[in-house]
Amino acid sequence: MHQTTPLGEFLRARREALKPQDVGLPEYGRRRVKGLRREEVAMLAGMSSDYYVRLEQGRESSPSPQVTEAVARALNLDEEATEHLHRLIQPPARRRDAANDQVSPQLRQLMDSWPASPAFVLGPALDILAANAMATALHEGFAAADNLARMVFCDPAGRAFYQDWERAAHSCVAELRAAYGHDPESPRINELADELCSASPAFAELWARHDVKSKTQEGKHLRHPRVGDLHIGFSAFTVNGAPHQQLVVYQAEPGSATAAAFERLRSSAARPKEMTLHRSDAT
Structure with a gap:
């Protein structure tokens, strides 16, 4: 053999x-x-x-x-x-410490300076390495907002959150395959792929197709459990000093229903945590 x-x-x-x-x-x-x-x-x-x-x-x-x-x-x-x-x-040189990505304080500070736009940093295996308050509020319906692939395929909230789930699923796996091509021996990517192949037949089928596509600038259609439908544009940037990281920023068209929904998310994200917990306990 x-x-x-x-x-x-x-x-x-x-x-x-x-x-x-x-x-x-x-x-x-x-x-x-x-x-x-x-x-x-x-x-x-x-x-x-x-x-x-x-x-x-x-x-x-x-x-x-x-x-x-x-x-x-x-x-x-x-x-x-x-x-x-x-x-x-001809695989490129192995990325050292790729499984233990650290996001720089400067990048965290930059994301936090965007109170109206969800922003987060992705690692090669689509791990969410850091997120600002708006991104955390955006993904609050998930059990754990820690890895985009796991959120799409393993969390029941994913089917409702991504209005075009099939497109989101295909895009997610194709992005993971692209990252795999940069580092086929990555323990983190291989570990995640094995986990998801076992947990999700849909992921296993798409992973076996070997489709490859990096993150694009196409719009996304999401449905948040509290503020409803969101039609967003987004940008993805390679991080200088950490080229295996991506900064993802979601944006709403000014004056749109999504912008209004983002403002409601921003208001809730800005409330002190103690007040939010107290209100939840009272209901």
Whole structure:
């Protein structure tokens, strides 16, 4: 039995996701394999079937850049998936202490200076490393606002919070796969993936697809348990000095219903904790 490698797993998943018509090949009769055959990918990439089989089986791990580009074209990979393929072939240097990320005091102070905008810092495994008061109030319906992937797939609140749950789920797993490509040996990412594959069949199915996409600037449609529907824009920034961290900031269109809802969240987040607890105890 051949050793499985991150490269081989990615190639196999992307090959199985394609149909012959996706790459201009005729399809005759019933096919015994899922997706394309290995020899079909090899033909499209202009290489021998034996060489491509070695790539998938982990017996060849150092193809040239030209061969890598040929495989990417054969598999119809987009730009981000092609970059992911290159990283799997030549992984970057391991990030030290990636599992114990510390957010700088300056960044925490910056987030706290935005009283009207939820802001939080994500680690590579989508762990929420720090959050301002608005972000904490935004995610108050979750049992624990500690990891976005776990919140989406394992907390029942996730299905209600993310109005387009399917899109949120796909995006979440694709972002985690992108981070995995930067550090395939990351103990934290592998530990989380194993945990979620066991806990959520939906996560396991999406993880096996090997789709790759970093965080985009698309809007989000959320439903907060207290202030209702939220239609937000957001921005994600790489943190200087900690390039494995992302600063995420949610924004509401000025004068919109979401802006009004954010103001209600801000007011509740600004109340002293003692007053909030006292009121809850009294109800």
